[in-house]
Amino acid sequence: xxxxxxxxxxxxxxxxxxxxxxxxxxxxxxxxxxxxxxxxxxxxxxxxxxxxxxxxxxxxxxxxxxxxxxxxxxxxxxxxxxxxxxxxxxxxxxxxxxxxxxxxxxxxxxxxxxxxxxxxxxxxxxxxxxxxxxxxxxxxxxxxxxxxxxxxxxxxxxxxxxxxxxxxxxx
Amino acid sequence: xxxxxxxxxxxxxxxxxxxxxxxxxxxxxxxxxxxxxxxxxxxxxxxxxxxxxxxxxxxxxxxxxxxxxxxxxxxxxxxxxxxxxxxxxxxxxxxxxxxxxxxxxxxxxxxxxxxxxxxxxxxxxxxxxxxxxxxxxxxxxxxxxxxxxxxxxxxxxxxxxxxxxxxxxxxxxxxxxxxxxxxxxx
Numbered sequence: 001x002x003x004x005x006x007x008x009x010x011x012x013x014x015x016x017x018x019x020x021x022x023x024x025x026x027x028x029x030x031x032x033x034x035x036x037x038x039x040x041x042x043x044x045x046x047x048x049x050x051x052x053x054x055x056x057x058x059x060x061x062x063x064x065x066x067x068x069x070x071x072x073x074x075x076x077x078x079x080x081x082x083x084x085x086x087x088x089x090x091x092x093x094x095x096x097x098x099x100x101x102x103x104x105x106x107x108x109x110x111x112x113x114x115x116x117x118x119x120x121x122x123x124x125x126x127x128x129x130x131x132x133x134x135x136x137x138x139x140x141x142x143x144x145x146x147x148x149x150x151x152x153x154x155x156x157x158x159x160x161x162x163x164x165x166x167x168x169x170x171x
Numbered sequence: 172x173x174x175x176x177x178x179x180x181x182x183x184x185x186x187x188x189x190x191x192x193x194x195x196x197x198x199x200x201x202x203x204x205x206x207x208x209x210x211x212x213x214x215x216x217x218x219x220x221x222x223x224x225x226x227x228x229x230x231x232x233x234x235x236x237x238x239x240x241x242x243x244x245x246x247x248x249x250x251x252x253x254x255x256x257x258x259x260x261x262x263x264x265x266x267x268x269x270x271x272x273x274x275x276x277x278x279x280x281x282x283x284x285x286x287x288x289x290x291x292x293x294x295x296x297x298x299x300x301x302x303x304x305x306x307x308x309x310x311x312x313x314x315x316x317x318x319x320x321x322x323x324x325x326x327x328x329x330x331x332x333x334x335x336x337x338x339x340x341x342x343x344x345x346x347x348x349x350x351x352x353x354x355x356x357x
Contacts, residue, residue: 054224054253057224062235064348065351093344
């Protein structure tokens with residue numbers, strides 16, 4: 001539990017450091033602490049969406065106005081949103097950051113997560129740049145660096161967070 | 172012969188409710204084409220994403236431009252594909268976001284195939300989300316009345332199916348983005 005809180009706080013601080021104009025998401029257990037901190041933050045609004053595809057729309061609206069936006073969803077949620085990701089994020093070249101919890105890793109073997117991960121590898125990686133991270137050991141400058149990359153590339157970037165064997169439990 | 176307004180006229184009438192031009196975010200296809208035909212403006216954001224996403228895009232825009240009015244323009248077929256966005260908007264409580272629903276009961280860009288919502292009471296749906304004071308028919312609104320309506324709000328416009336599609340948009344994604352970016356920073 002201590003590791004979960006620590007990694008959630010660390011991710012929140014990294015989001016905060018990037019100074020986004022909004023954060024939006026749909027909860028996953030690995031993101032819960034970060035989402036609660038975002039909801040309580042006075043620095044930016046957190047928009048809780050009913051469906052993940054909406055998050056891509058919300059982030060696109062902010063990015064079309066030239067503002068930074070962060071999306072937080074599970075891998076299954078991004079899979080639900082690929083049409084929006086392609087026809088908004090990629091088509092318009094919008095540099096928002098998508099944080100995805102990539103469930104179904106070797107250290108995260110829930111039966112209901114396995115196909116999500118396989119679909120993520122088959123469907124998302126060929127169409128977008130994905131950078132992978134150990135959810136329990138995130139760099140402090142992760143989100144500012146992700147925005148710098150996305151703004152240089154003029155396209156959205158995906159940060160895939162996963163549980164790794166031997167790492168402290170992230171959720 | 173229908174007495175209902177065209178989609179183009181309904182969009183123009185909704186925009187005319189505002190004392191100054193709002194940001195207008197239109198769904199792909201029919202709404203985007205008719206918005207451009209009714210009133211092309213740099214403050215128009217023509218969405219090329221999946222049908223129904225305009226309400227979500229408008230919510231994100233409203234959040235980062237809290238001092239500006241934002242109007243999302245959705246068709247009945249489009250909004251049915253993103254009905255959950257209404258729940259999200261109710262939760263987010265944006266004080267500057269409204270939705271114009273244009274209901275022609277067909278998918279205009281798809282050979283006018285009837286929508287599954289063609290018999291649905293959109294006014295009742297809107298009122299279930301936003302309340303009776305924040306969801307009304309376009310025909311019942313004046314600029315003075317609209318100015319007093321709290322946001323988020325929804326306008327329901329029954330419109331006549333068009334005999335033909337609107338003129339082509341004629342803008343690339345880069346043109347849309349750059350033009351809107353400049354207007355959104357002004």
